[in-house]
Amino acid sequence: MKNIAILTGGDSAERVISLKSGQVVRDNLPTDRYRTFLIDIQQSDWKDLDSGIPIDKNDFSLTLPGGEQIRFDAAFAALHGSPLEDGKMQGYLEMLGVPYTCCDGYVSALTMSKHNTKLQLAPYQIPMAPSELLRKGEPADMERLLRLGLPLFVKPNDNGSSFGVSKVKTVEALQPAIDEAFRYSNEVMVEAFMPGREFSNGVLRVNGEVLVLPVTEIIPESEFFDFAAKYEGKSKEVTPADLSPALTQQCRQRTGKIYELLKCKGVVRIDYILVGDTFHLLEPNTIPGISPASIVPQQALAHGWSLAEFFSLLIEESLRPEA
Numbered sequence: 141m142k143n144i145a146i147l148t149g150g151d152s153a154e155r156v157i158s159l160k161s162g163q164v165v166r167d168n169l170p171t172d173r174y175r176t177f178l179i180d181i182q183q184s185d186w187k188d189l190d191s192g193i194p195i196d197k198n199d200f201s202l203t204l205p206g207g208e209q210i211r212f213d214a215a216f217a218a219l220h221g222s223p224l225e226d227g228k229m230q231g232y233l234e235m236l237g238v239p240y241t242c243c244d245g246y247v248s249a250l251t252m253s254k255h256n257t258k259l260q261l262a263p264y265q266i267p268m269a270p271s272e273l274l275r276k277g278e279p280a281d282m283e284r285l286l287r288l289g290l291p292l293f294v295k296p297n298d299n300g301s302s303f304g305v306s307k308v309k310t311v312e313a314l315q316p317a318i319d320e321a322f323r324y325s326n327e328v329m330v331e332a333f334m335p336g337r338e339f340s341n342g343v344l345r346v347n348g349e350v351l352v353l354p355v356t357e358i359i360p361e362s363e364f365f366d367f368a369a370k371y372e373g374k375s376k377e378v379t380p381a382d383l384s385p386a387l388t389q390q391c392r393q394r395t396g397k398i399y400e401l402l403k404c405k406g407v408v409r410i411d412y413i414l415v416g417d418t419f420h421l422l423e424p425n426t427i428p429g430i431s432p433a434s435i436v437p438q439q440a441l442a443h444g445w446s447l448a449e450f451f452s453l454l455i456e457e458s459l460r461p462e463a
Contacts, residue, residue: 142174142213144455145200145238147229148189149180152221153303153324160431162218168447169216174455177202177210181219181229200236214458216451217242217406217427225427226252226298239458242406243426251402251426252298254329258421264401266394267420269413271331273297276322286311288332294318296325307333336415339381341395342428342436344407345457350399352392353439357381377435379442391419398424406454409436 148162149155166176178189179202186195188202195202202210215238223229227248233240242248251257255273262268270288274280285292294317296304304324306317314330321328338360342353360375381388395410402424409428412419428436430451440450 141172142455143210144169144174144176144214144216145179145212146176146216147181147219147224147240148178149182150219150221151181151183151223153299154220155182157429157431158219158221161220161429161434164430164432164437164447165216165218165451169451169455170448173452176216177212179215181223200233200238212238214238214455215240216455218430220427220429221299224248240406241454241458243402243404243408247403247405248426251404251424253327254295254297254423255327257402257424261398261401261421264397266398266401267415267418269332269334269420269422271329274318274328274330276326276328280315280318282311282314285314285330288330291333292317293331293333294321295329295331296321297327297329299324334413334415334420336413336420338422339383339391339412339414339419340409340435341391341412342407342409342439343395343399343404344454345405346453347457348460350396352396352399353436354380354442355383355388355391356435356439357383358435377438379435379438387414387417387419390417394419394421406458407436 146162146165148158150158162178166178169176179195180187180189186197187193191204193202200212204210215233217224217240225248227245230240230245230248250260258268272285290309292308294306294308304321306320308314308317318328338358340356340358344351356377356379358375358377391412398410399408404426407428409425411422413422428434430437437447440447
């Protein structure tokens with residue numbers, strides 16, 4: 141039986157989502173194959189949530205009451221935001237030889253920055269919305285931003301779950317939206333609005349081969365896929381999406397291409413806007429939500445896997461020698 145550390149919690153605004161994701165993984169992993177521990181990673185305080193016992197960071201081990209020492213065979217990535225989705229944790233795990241179920245530190249740090257991800261993919265003809273990056277403490281050129289046209293989306297450059305995201309329809313609303321986004325990040329991306337339908341597509345490796353999951357259409361009750369739409373049931377998600385075979389193929393091929401261009405590992409969710417008959421990239425999510433309300437579990441089920449099979453595949457893939 142393998143000992144699995146389910147990494148959860150975290151330091152960011154997404155902590156509440158991480159805790160839910162971690163519990164879903166634990167609830168669904170087969171207990172005859174895996175012994176699971178929910179490990180809360182909160183700044184320098186790392187502990188087993190069941191016992192409250194701290195992790196020994198010298199070797200990432202846990203000593204239970206009675207003296208049993210647990211060494212982990214793998215770490216399951218269920219922690220959104222820092223310090224895992226931005227790549228900080230992976231270097232530590234690699235130095236100790238602990239496999240993990242997500243992208244490596246470089247790819248995670250790259251994709252945590254929406255702006256840097258766009259720069260990385262720009263040479264490969266991936267359609268994306270025009271955007272500008274703002275840095276805290278530097279004056280914003282409002283004329284330049286408004287050349288992108290209204291409405292605009294204003295987003296923290298390195299945060300998830302739609303925290304701090306605003307849709308700006310008027311000139312007067314732009315600066316307050318920028319100020320709100322700066323509450324969550326030292327960098328803010330201002331992005332042109334793209335009218336169209338919103339879609340999301342999960343992708344992972346199975347036995348070393350890229351496997352793209354069914355496509356989901358997201359129909360939010362609000363004007364965009366915000367926190368309430370993602371986690372409070374304020375959206376309708378259709379999996380598989382109602383698309384022509386040609387559009388389905390375009391989306392899935394683009395998803396596989398982006399996954400390989402970025403050298404991703406584990407499961408990644410890639411979000412799009414369909415403008416006309418072209419899928420435009422919104423962003424990749426290297427640790428997508430896996431709570432009951434999340435999209436990737438819906439896609440895994442539509443593919444024909446149970447959540448037990450899906451989560452087990454992620455662990456076993458991380459344990460492959462070439463993974």
